[in-house]
Amino acid sequence: MPDLTDKAAQAYSSAYQSAIDMVVSRYPALARLPSNEAAALLGDIDFEALFRGGYGMDAALEKLSVSFATQVIVVPPPPVTPSAETLATVLKFEVETASKQISQTAAEIKKIMMQSVLGHQSEAEFAAALNTGTLRPDQINSYVNQNLRSFHRTVESQMAEANPQELYIWDGPLDDRTSDECAQMIAEGALTYDEWTANYSAYLNSGTHYGCRHTLAAFVQAVQLENTKKAREAEGVDY
Numbered sequence: 001m002p003d004l005t006d007k008a009a010q011a012y013s014s015a016y017q018s019a020i021d022m023v024v025s026r027y028p029a030l031a032r033l034p035s036n037e038a039a040a041l042l043g044d045i046d047f048e049a050l051f052r053g054g055y056g057m058d059a060a061l062e063k064l065s066v067s068f069a070t071q072v073i074v075v076p077p078p079p080v081t082p083s084a085e086t087l088a089t090v091l092k093f094e095v096e097t098a099s100k101q102i103s104q105t106a107a108e109i110k111k112i113m114m115q116s117v118l119g120h121q122s123e124a125e126f127a128a129a130l131n132t133g134t135l136r137p138d139q140i141n142s143y144v145n146q147n148l149r150s151f152h153r154t155v156e157s158q159m160a161e162a163n164p165q166e167l168y169i170w171d172g173p174l175d176d177r178t179s180d181e182c183a184q185m186i187a188e189g190a191l192t193y194d195e196w197t198a199n200y201s202a203y204l205n206s207g208t209h210y211g212c213r214h215t216l217a218a219f220v221q222a223v224q225l226e227n228t229k230k231a232r233e234a235e236g237v238d239y
Contacts (some may be wrong), residue, residue, distance in 0.1 A: 003213065004067065004070075004080070004146045005067070005145060005152070005213070006062070006145065008067035008144070008147060009141045009145035011060065011063060011133075012060050012064045012140065012141070013136070013144065015056050015057060015059070015060030016135075016137050016140045017055055017062070018056065019029060019051055019056065020109075020130060021054070022055050022122065023051075023131070025134060027113065027116070027126050028123050030042070030113070031116070031117055031120070031121070031123070031126075033117075034137075035118050035120070036158075038118075039114060042110065042113060042114050042151075043114075045110070045210065047106050047107070047109065047110040048103055048106040048107065049100075050106075051102065051105070051106040051109070056101075057085070057102050061095065061099060064095075064144065065091065066230075067148065068091050068095070068148060068151065069091055070171070071075075071120065073175030076186040077238075087155065090155075091100040094151055097147075098147075101143075108128065108134050108228040109134060110131045111129055111133075112126070112129050112134070113126065116129055138190050138221060145211060146211055149159070149211075149212060149213065149215065150205075150206070150207070152215050153204065153205055153206070153207060153215040154205050155206050156215045156216045156218055157204045157219060160193040160196070160216050163193075164192060164194055165195040166192070166193075166218055167190040167191065167218075168190065168192070168193060168217060168218055169189065169192070169217055169224055169225070169228065170185035170186050170196075170213065170214050170217075171215055171216070171217075172186070172212075172213045172217065173214075174186055174230055177213070178213075178214075179208050179209055181203065181208035181209075182212065182213075183231050183234065183235070184213045184235075185200055185203070185208075185214070186214075186227050186231040187231035187232045187235055188228070189225060190219040190224075190225065190228075193216075196216065204216060
């Protein structure tokens with residue numbers, strides 16, 4: 001089942017796909033013009049503004065930033081460490097990084113479109129060039145998903161380090177996508193931060209693998225241990 005991070009990343013990559021589709025749909029009319037006219041027209045277009053506003057990438061980025069904030073600023077209970085100011089600064093950096101990616105992508109798309117028009121390429125050839133020269137929607141999804149989760153893990157780990165007397169679990173889905181390492185960590189149940197770092201310090205910030213969907217989370221209620229029981233039963237462990 002997709003979690004909130006999956007949904008945020010999917011929504012953003014879907015907006016990106018829509019933007020690419022809009023670009024491709026506009027290509028045939030441009031390609032029918034004489035090359036010099038098409039090149040002049042393309043040169044005058046503020047492609048980044050079109051990509052951001054007309055094709056909806058700024059709106060998608062704003063929704064993505066809200067997803068960041070919801071998961072790492074609103075959700076964690078007090079006391080929150082690092083401070084709200086630090087979280088806001090890091091959030092701003094993450095959003096600006098994604099924004100720069102939009103700028104770079106818009107510039108690259110305009111360059112590819114110019115080359116395709118001058119090369120008298122078909123719509124299919126132009127679409128293939130875009131697929132080769134820019135990030136694909138699945139790559140955008142992976143990139144956004146990884147950044148969201150890495151950011152979340154770093155914050156949760158720092159909060160745990162600042163409150164080592166509390167208990168924490170390795171929180172996240174237990175399904176057919178869950179790695180053996182994460183299943184083992186889920187089976188550990190609720191441990192102190194020192195106990196987690198003793199055996200799993202390499203995973204607390206980075207996750208067990210690229211795209212890892214799990215993070216430390218404060219243990220506050222018994223229902224959080226449902227996956228712990230399932231993971232232990234799957235391993236044949238009763239403790």
